[in-house]
Amino acid sequence: MRKLRAMTTFPAALLACLALSVPARAADKNEVVIGACQPITGRFAFAGGAINAGLQDYLAYANENGLVKGKKLVYVYEDSGYDTEKAVATFKKIMAQYNPVIMYGESTGLGKAIAPELNGRYKVFYGSTSFSSELADPKNHPYSFVSGPTYSDMFGILLEYIAKHRGKEKPRVAFFYSDTEFGKDPIPYARTRAAELGIDVVAEIVTKVGAVDVTTEVLNLKRARPDYVIFQGYVLAPIPEVIRGARDHGLKTTFMGTFWSVDKTIIDKLGQDAEGYMGVNPYAYYWDDAPGIVAMRKYNEKAHPGEKYRPNSYIQGWFTGMVYVEALKRVVAAGKPITGDSLKDALATIKDWDTGGVTGKVTFVSNKAAVGRVYKANVQKGIFEPVSDWIHVK
Amino acid sequence: MELFVQLMVSGVVTGGIYALIAMGFVIIYKATGVINFATGELMMLGAFFCWTAMTAARAPFAVALVVAIVAAGALGAAVERVVLRPLLGKRTISVIMVTIGLSAIFKGVAEILWSGEYRSFPPIFPRAPVVLGSVILPSRQAYPFLIAVAAIALVGLGFRFTRTGTAMRATAGDQATAFGMGIDIRRVFSLSWSLAAVTAAVSGVVIGAIGGISPQLGAVGLRILPVVILGGLDSIGGALLGGVIMGILENLAGGYLDPLMEGGGVKEVAPFVALVGILMIRPWGLFGSREIERL
């Protein structure tokens, strides 16, 4: 046994290391490879699986319907665990192995870390899960785009809604955000915008994601007496606790959330307390009647008959796939070679693009599509209903 | 003043829950001298056991809680037998690292079985808050507090008045003598781990009921380190008092300091700063044994 162990361990280790030296896959001219580093495990796992499914499904749908003439889309994804170093390693591995022309990243962190090489060496068309304004920056991140509005834009939409529906006095707003990159990203912009719109920011409350005890935060809210509270950077906890706590203390505040905080699970979890909860979502919901969403449901009925509902993150992945395909279509129609440069140039030509209602009419300015809609919770039906038209942020 | 009273009362309620978690931790330390870094993940698994019983088998809460307790107890005993028994007598660092390894295994298994999504318990407690004078306590804090108190009382009484409890206390006091008196030390170790897993499971259910469950829930386990240092690593009474004091400290820090700091989050850091302070002034905590040598 010892002999066997001694003789086999190190040769095995050597072979294993050789397994890591990945040979490049031969490129097929009629294929377009799209690579992705997805956060399927780790802190972002709740969304990573759904985003991946959405992107994967749309690319398969595009293949089925031959949306990109003469080209087959090949999707390759790997788990990067929401860990920037692993994500960079995964990114390089996929680039080395498949030489894709389009990549998808798991986080803002990856986007920032890979930027120098993305701009200098790889030059691939890059989308990601991030809505951070840092990446909507054509000067520093020419190849990256945001699949919708940035968090700052979303905040702007909510603040404008508040300003539009104000009473006689200045509206009082509190910002309630998590101490993560998601949470803090739009806050500086939100403060200035609120001042511009004549809104008083009466409190800023910061907690960890998933905080268990929010008593002190609720008490601070009670002291500040805001008319509106905007959540940023939370998915579920502690939003229900805060809302319930506020109601327990008799506060009549209207609560609002941005993209990650307006999923159906909030209504499910809050039940009656969800009454009046509002938010901004760049996309339509899975139950919408728009043709684009209907097509999404039809595809899922066929391909994933067991899935009854797809969350917002799935739609984010689906929409990113739409952007990729639209850019590809334009490049192919113009007869240009498919490269990161031609794709990013094609992105800039997207104006008033009709997405079939998945989102409003899309125009990419500064590598983002600042469009969204304000929704309100309908507790009876257990869904969110739009209370505004598609708003385009300047 | 009203704010202060509200903060104090909420602090006691949160503290009670911390005390329950800390108790499991201290039980293992007292009996076996091991610092169990997998406490958080045991909590998480306990919460998932209960949730699965409630959603998949549609069991009522009380039944699901019992199921979770039994499952956790079995898990604790299995862990002790398979993983910790071989390490008896080995270096402490090995044992501590093993608990860390276990926490990674538990988390990974939870991610596989239940995926990374956030889940929530179906409604368990009545919606209306509990009102004590001017103080308002959300129902999902007040009732779990009662559960925690009940659990602590049960365990405390068990230690005092049953033979097994006495055996455990004897082993914790002096292993060699206990062995000499005919107590089966190995069974005591198994029981300690089972009991710790059970208290962790109950606290996990409590915390899951408040904030939702996900494989990341284990991170809460770290919060009890300041509690056990304050109370004394080997004192159960200390764990209780330490839990309550830390709960109050957190709430006061959150209520008075958070609004002052731009970034907030003082509530999270305050107990750890207190921990460092305690180590400097009185390292054995409130009730820990003073057999700590100073250099």
Add this chain to the structure above:
Amino acid sequence: MLIGNYKESYAADEALFRTATSRVWLALLGVAAAVFPFLAGDYLLYLANLMGVLAIAALGLNILTGFTGQISLGHAAFMGVGAYTTAVLAARLGLPFWVAMPAGGASACLAGMVFGVPSLRIKGLYLAIATVAAQVILEWVFANWNAVTGGIRGINVPPARVLGVALDTDLRIYFLVQSLAALHAWAAANLFRTRVGRAFIAVRDRDISAELMGVNLFRTKILSFMISSYYAGIAGGLWVYFTKVVTPENFPLSLSIQFLAMVIVGGLGSIKGTLFGTVFVTLVPELLKAATEATRSVFPDAMSYLAPMKDVIFGAMIVAFLIFEPHGLAEMWNRTKRFFALWPFKK
């Protein structure tokens, strides 16, 4: 088994590499390391750089844990202190890397003292708990001390410059990383030939006897913690030049645990063990992914189900090594060498 080995001086006897054979192997390793970056692809090169940086931190942890017997769960946080210090000095003050990195190491050292002094005064496991506190507190500081650390945006760092050449590609920074790693490994190995190093080992093995022999326990433990924090700080500084951006989310508790895993899996108290451990812990998740990749044609969705396995495997690895192979990879290596050296005389 060494035969025909005859030394004529103490120095020769105490040398790190005592036989000609081992010196030849070392030279070959050096040549291979120098040639590697030109042959390896992007991915392996990146991994090699990452492992080099992490190895320095892991070596520091081994000095503290393997040689002095103290447990630290905050190693990543001290790496962060070094990283941020270096980042601020490099990005804001424009200091060159050979000033910024040692400064990072020094500041990590000081941070270590803040948490080390209260906890090392007392015997027992208090350092473990104090370092968890350090981890939480320092992460909070990184995220909230906006003026200095840039808050959640972090700091972007310009690449290091050597003689006017910017080390901005993986290939160029490879040489800096690996030579620093080699330097620190050599320094650590030499540390344990000195009185100080032997004092560390004495404190680990039997501190009462050490005290009787005149070793000042407190000062020795603090010195060990300071050296280990310095290593972490240097690793942090180097890491910052490697990734060119630092954010508060880069130094979580899980990284501290990874370092502990590297040290334990590699073998506590063994320099080469730590190096093996670093390679092992970094490569195993990548190998897992490659394995999932290979099954992609049969199970296209294998990744989603197998991805969480990496946590399980990581934990299982730690547990398995602790139970079955407590002296880690270094011991496995030594056994293999002995087997080949003694064959066919010993089974």
